[in-house]
Amino acid sequence: xxxxxxxxxxxxxxxxxxxxxxNYFGAIAQHLELQHAHPGECLYFIADYHALTxxxxxxxxxxxxxxxxxxxxxxxLDPQKATLFRQSDVPEVTELTWLxxxxxxxxxxxxxxxxxxxxxxxxxxxxxxxxxxxxxxxDIVLYRSTHVPVxxxxxxxxxxxxDMVTHFNQAFCPDAPVLQRPEPRLSKYPYVPGIDGRKxxxxxxxxxxxxxxxxxxxxxxxxxxxxxxxFGQPLPLKTCTVYKFLELFYTPKELExxxxxxxxxRRDGEPFGYGHAKKLxxxxxxxxxxDARVRYEQLVKAPEEVENVLREGAVRARKLARATIADCKxxxxxx
Ligand code: AMP
Ligand code: TRP
Numbered sequence: 001x002x003x004x005x006x007x008x009x010x011x012x013x014x015x016x017x018x019x020x021x022x023n024y025f026g027a028i029a030q031h032l033e034l035q036h037a038h039p040g041e042c043l044y045f046i047a048d049y050h051a052l053t054x055x056x057x058x059x060x061x062x063x064x065x066x067x068x069x070x071x072x073x074x075x076x077l078d079p080q081k082a083t084l085f086r087q088s089d090v091p092e093v094t095e096l097t098w099l100x101x102x103x104x105x106x107x108x109x110x111x112x113x114x115x116x117x118x119x120x121x122x123x124x125x126x127x128x129x130x131x132x133x134x135x136x137x138x139d140i141v142l143y144r145s146t147h148v149p150v151x152x153x154x155x156x157x158x159x160x161x162x163d164m165v166t167h168f169n170q171a172f173c174p175d176a177p178v179l180q181r182p183e184p185r186l187s188k189y190p191y192v193p194g195i196d197g198r199k200x201x202x203x204x205x206x207x208x209x210x211x212x213x214x215x216x217x218x219x220x221x222x223x224x225x226x227x228x229x230x231f232g233q234p235l236p237l238k239t240c241t242v243y244k245f246l247e248l249f250y251t252p253k254e255l256e257x258x259x260x261x262x263x264x265x266r267r268d269g270e271p272f273g274y275g276h277a278k279k280l281x282x283x284x285x286x287x288x289x290x291d292a293r294v295r296y297e298q299l300v301k302a303p304e305e306v307e308n309v310l311r312e313g314a315v316r317a318r319k320l321a322r323a324t325i326a327d328c329k330x331x332x333x334x335x
Contacts, residue, residue, distance in 0.1 A: 026151025
């Protein structure tokens with residue numbers, strides 16, 4: 001097998017809750033950009049097998065899968081350019097997981113930060129949680145992906161996938177490598193903080209979900225933690241979580257002005273405080289997602305449209321998957 005000639009872009013997102021600004025700026029925004037740069041070569045999937053490591057509620061899982069698909073479509077995923085599918089619609093991925101598990105050291109998995117964090121937080125690990133990175137590596141190599149656009153928290157998992165590719169090729173097909181080495185691709189904002197300043201994450205309960213608006217958005221933004229700088233005094237720029245959010249939405253030119261309000265504690269001669277900064281965030285977030293919010297509401301009423309996209313995506317994805325799994329099985333001596 002020769003390495004894929006063209007870039008092949010792949011990424012997954014877990015349907016474990018409503019998508020938030022960390023997902024959007026860390027991953028989804030670049031997924032959407034890449035579909036225009038590489039039409040026909042982007043695959044994005046909803047990682048429902050992965051979600052089972054934390055979610056045990058069948059109705060919630062089904063609803064979340066729909067929600068993630070709807071959100072991608074509302075934000076502009078074009079099914080003509082990018083393939084959107086459900087991970088479990090391509091069950092070959094579990095077969096490849098097994099093949100990769102035979103060349104993966106326990107020590108490699110034991111070093112996974114996300115696994116160690118969960119154990120440190122008193123989550124009793126299942127074997128599935130432990131082998132999560134193997135399933136993720138299988139996701140990546142099954143489609144012969146060359147680039148994997150993700151947020152910073154996923155870098156280690158991709159390095160592990162690189163190791164598994166090397167081990168598999170060395171073990172089974174050193175003269176004619178079957179698997180392609182993937183490279184991570186970070187967005188401009190690979191780390192988005194949550195309202196408490198830690199990493200924004202569903203599991204920390206510190207997210208701002210994408211389509212919040214009106215009163216609910218005002219309430220959530222009101223909860224962003226700030227220090228006790230007195231109103232009208234200069235505000236700290238580098239450590240301010242509100243400012244970090246403003247950086248996501250405003251242009252560098254606009255940020256120059258906002259930074260000046262922070263440094264002086266004044267705007268147009270009037271005192272400028274955190275309340276004003278939060279108002280700037282609410283205004284821009286509301287307008288940034290206005291069109292997507294409307295499309296999202298339309299798709300809520302058209303679940304069969306969403307389902308069709310997923311079904312057609314799975315047909316395309318499965319075709320690629322079958323070719324790879326056949327090559328892998330042949331290399332191992334299973335075919
Ligand atoms: P998850 O919700 O864990 O499935 O994450 C889906 C995608 O969003 C992955 O590419 C993550 O790296 C990215 N992501 C999640 N949280 C953040 C964050 N706080 N900052 C940047 N990227 C994130
Ligand atoms: N583990 C990723 C996350 O939590 C989701 C994921 C599963 C993924 N399989 C993948 C991301 C393959 C990129 C490629 O964010």
